[in-house]
Amino acid sequence: MKTRYTYGGDEHVYVEVDDEMSLDAFFIGLSLSRLVREANIPGVTEICPANASFEVRFDPDVIAPDEMMARIKELEGEAQAQEKRLDTRIIEIPVFYEDPWTHETLMRFRERHQDPSGTDLDYAARINGYDSVAAFIEAHHSQPWFVSMVGFVSGLPFLYQLVEREKQLEVPKYLRPRTDTPKLTVGYGGCFSCIYSVRGAGGYQMFGITPMPIFDPEQKISYLKDFMVFFRPGDIVKWKPIDRAEYDAITKQVEEGTYAPKIAEVEFDLDAFNKDMTGFNAKLMEALNDA
Amino acid sequence: MTLEIVKPGLATTVQDLGRPGYFHLGIPEGGAMDRLALTAANMLVGNDDGAACLEAVFMGPEIRFGADMSVAVTGAELPVMLDGEPRETWTSFNVKAGQVLSFGFLKEGARIYIAVSGGIDTPLALGSRSTYAIGALGGFEGRPIAAGDVIPVGTADPVAASRSVPQDLRRRPGKPATLRVLPGLYWHRLTEKSQQAFFDDAWTVAPEADRMGYRFRGGQPMEFVDRPQPFGAGSDPSNIVDGCYSYGSIQVPGGLEPIVLHRDAVSGGGYFTLGAVISADMDLIGQLQPNAPVTFARVDMDQALAARKARKEVIEQIRQALT
Structure with missing residues (x-):
C-alpha cells in the first residue's frame, strides 16, 4: 500500500491510499480525512x-496548492496508526432481484454493454464462474456488506462485501455509461454493490431494485425526517431477497409512512473481522435478527 | 413580488453560486454553470453577487413581471425583448408590472442568466437556492420551471437603467474554444502517445452535455498503460476503484469520449480521470453548444492559478465599470 497524492485541477487534492480496494485502505482513508477535518485548515471547503x-x-x-498537499501528508503517519474500528449499525435492505424496471432499462442500453446478448445478471454470473443466475444472486445476498463510500449522486452508498477476497464478486462497469437508471436500482461495478438513490445516469451493472427510499429531499419519509440522506460510511447492510408481492407491500408501507427499516447497533472491528470472517458475520446477522 | 412563467424554455432553473459542503454525500455544489455571467447579471441590477437568477439553456422562457423591477440578461447572445421591443443583453433595463419578457433565437453561447432586482426568492435548501434537479433539491420545487409557475422575488428598489458591462469584459469561449487542463489524478494511466493526442486532437461537444457534465467526441480512442487491474476496479483498463471526482475532472469511459464534470457533478465513480479543466475555464464550458469545436490546452499549476486570478480581475473590472 503506497499513498499517492495528486491534484484535481487547482481546487482539489486527491489522495489515493491504495489503488486496490481493501478495508485497511478504507480505514486509513477515513482516519486521514477525519484528521484533515479536525485540523481545521483554513481554505478547506469540502472533505470527501x-x-x-x-x-x-x-x-x-x-491556501497554496502545494501547502495544502503538504499539510495532508503531515497527518498520514498518525492516520496509519489509528485503530480500525467503528461503532455502527447493520440494516436489512429488501431487494427485488430481476425486476421488470431494471430489465427494461438494461435492454434499452444493450449496445453499451460488454455482452449485448444476455442480461447484466447473466453476464455477471458467467464471468464470476456461477452455473446459474440464482446461485449468483445467492452469493450476492448471503453475506453482509460494508458501506465504504457515500456519493456519486444524492446519498448513494457503495458497498463492499464482507468476505474473503477470493469470494468477492467482480464485474466491469458498462463500456459507456447509461443515461438512465431507475431510482433505487441495486447495481454492481468492480467489487462494489450500490443503490442508485435517484433516477439518472449510471455505469454499474443492474441486478434488482429495492422498495426502500434512501434519499428524500423533502424529508417526508418517516426514517428520513432528521436528514435527507440515509447512509453514512461504515454502515453495514444485509440484502434480503423479496418477490413482487413483498415489493408492492413495502412500497405501500413507505407511502403510508409506516415502513421502518430493520436496524441493529453493532461494532465493527477490522482485526476481529479478519481473524474470523464467518464467525464475525454470523454475529452481525444475529444482532439484526434480534432487532 | 413575483415572476409569472408564461413559457418555461427548455430547462430553465433557479441558480445562484451553489451549495458547497455536501459533496461527500453526493450532493454537488451546483449553481450557475457560467458564474461570471450570473455575477455580472446580479451586479447590473444591484443585487449581491450570489443572488439567485434564472439560468436558461439554448432557449429563453417567457415571463410576465408581477411588479416593477430592474432586469438584466447576461451570458449567451439570445435576443431579449420586452413586450416585443428589443433590449440589450449585459445591460440593465426597468420593467413595469404586467410587462412580458421574451427571447428570440440563440445567436451565440448556450446559457443566459436573468437577474431581477431583489433576486429570486425561493426557499433555501442546504444553504442555497440552486436547483439540483437530479436530487429534486432547491430552486422552485426542486425542478426546472414550468408554465404557470409563480416565482417569488425579493423586495428591492429598481436601479438605474442602461447600466452596461463593457464588451471586452463579457467573457466568452473562442472558436474553437480552448479549455485549459491541468493533468493529474489518473493521468499516469494513459500512454504517452494518448497523453499527447488528447491535447493535439480536435474535439467537438457531443449531444450529451448538461449541468452534470459535458461529453466530447472526435478525438482518437485512448490507449492505457498495461497493468493487471487492481482488485475491485473492474476489468476494463479505464476502470478504477471508485473514488471521488473533482469538479472539472475529465473521465474517459472505455478510453472513448471524455466527459468533463460540471456544477451538478456526480461526486465519485469508477472511471479513471486524466486531470481537470482549471477553475477559471469552467464558466466557458457552460457557454458551449453541441457540436462546438474544442481543443484542450495543457497548463501547469502556476498557469492555472494565474488564470484564476485573471478571471477574478475581470469580475472586479465589471464591478468597477458599474459603480
Missing part, C-alpha cells in the same frame, strides 16, 4: 472520503 481514497477541496486563494 471514498473507498480507498479521499479528496480535499480547497480555495487556492486562501
Whole structure:
C-alpha cells in the first residue's frame, strides 16, 4: 500500500491510499480525512472520503496548492496508526432481484454493454464462474456488506462485501455509461454493490431494485425526517431477497409512512473481522435478527 | 413580488453560486454553470453577487413581471425583448408590472442568466437556492420551471437603467474554444502517445452535455498503460476503484469520449480521470453548444492559478465599470 497524492485541477487534492480496494485502505482513508477535518485548515471547503481514497477541496486563494498537499501528508503517519474500528449499525435492505424496471432499462442500453446478448445478471454470473443466475444472486445476498463510500449522486452508498477476497464478486462497469437508471436500482461495478438513490445516469451493472427510499429531499419519509440522506460510511447492510408481492407491500408501507427499516447497533472491528470472517458475520446477522 | 412563467424554455432553473459542503454525500455544489455571467447579471441590477437568477439553456422562457423591477440578461447572445421591443443583453433595463419578457433565437453561447432586482426568492435548501434537479433539491420545487409557475422575488428598489458591462469584459469561449487542463489524478494511466493526442486532437461537444457534465467526441480512442487491474476496479483498463471526482475532472469511459464534470457533478465513480479543466475555464464550458469545436490546452499549476486570478480581475473590472 503506497499513498499517492495528486491534484484535481487547482481546487482539489486527491489522495489515493491504495489503488486496490481493501478495508485497511478504507480505514486509513477515513482516519486521514477525519484528521484533515479536525485540523481545521483554513481554505478547506469540502472533505470527501471514498473507498480507498479521499479528496480535499480547497480555495487556492486562501491556501497554496502545494501547502495544502503538504499539510495532508503531515497527518498520514498518525492516520496509519489509528485503530480500525467503528461503532455502527447493520440494516436489512429488501431487494427485488430481476425486476421488470431494471430489465427494461438494461435492454434499452444493450449496445453499451460488454455482452449485448444476455442480461447484466447473466453476464455477471458467467464471468464470476456461477452455473446459474440464482446461485449468483445467492452469493450476492448471503453475506453482509460494508458501506465504504457515500456519493456519486444524492446519498448513494457503495458497498463492499464482507468476505474473503477470493469470494468477492467482480464485474466491469458498462463500456459507456447509461443515461438512465431507475431510482433505487441495486447495481454492481468492480467489487462494489450500490443503490442508485435517484433516477439518472449510471455505469454499474443492474441486478434488482429495492422498495426502500434512501434519499428524500423533502424529508417526508418517516426514517428520513432528521436528514435527507440515509447512509453514512461504515454502515453495514444485509440484502434480503423479496418477490413482487413483498415489493408492492413495502412500497405501500413507505407511502403510508409506516415502513421502518430493520436496524441493529453493532461494532465493527477490522482485526476481529479478519481473524474470523464467518464467525464475525454470523454475529452481525444475529444482532439484526434480534432487532 | 413575483415572476409569472408564461413559457418555461427548455430547462430553465433557479441558480445562484451553489451549495458547497455536501459533496461527500453526493450532493454537488451546483449553481450557475457560467458564474461570471450570473455575477455580472446580479451586479447590473444591484443585487449581491450570489443572488439567485434564472439560468436558461439554448432557449429563453417567457415571463410576465408581477411588479416593477430592474432586469438584466447576461451570458449567451439570445435576443431579449420586452413586450416585443428589443433590449440589450449585459445591460440593465426597468420593467413595469404586467410587462412580458421574451427571447428570440440563440445567436451565440448556450446559457443566459436573468437577474431581477431583489433576486429570486425561493426557499433555501442546504444553504442555497440552486436547483439540483437530479436530487429534486432547491430552486422552485426542486425542478426546472414550468408554465404557470409563480416565482417569488425579493423586495428591492429598481436601479438605474442602461447600466452596461463593457464588451471586452463579457467573457466568452473562442472558436474553437480552448479549455485549459491541468493533468493529474489518473493521468499516469494513459500512454504517452494518448497523453499527447488528447491535447493535439480536435474535439467537438457531443449531444450529451448538461449541468452534470459535458461529453466530447472526435478525438482518437485512448490507449492505457498495461497493468493487471487492481482488485475491485473492474476489468476494463479505464476502470478504477471508485473514488471521488473533482469538479472539472475529465473521465474517459472505455478510453472513448471524455466527459468533463460540471456544477451538478456526480461526486465519485469508477472511471479513471486524466486531470481537470482549471477553475477559471469552467464558466466557458457552460457557454458551449453541441457540436462546438474544442481543443484542450495543457497548463501547469502556476498557469492555472494565474488564470484564476485573471478571471477574478475581470469580475472586479465589471464591478468597477458599474459603480
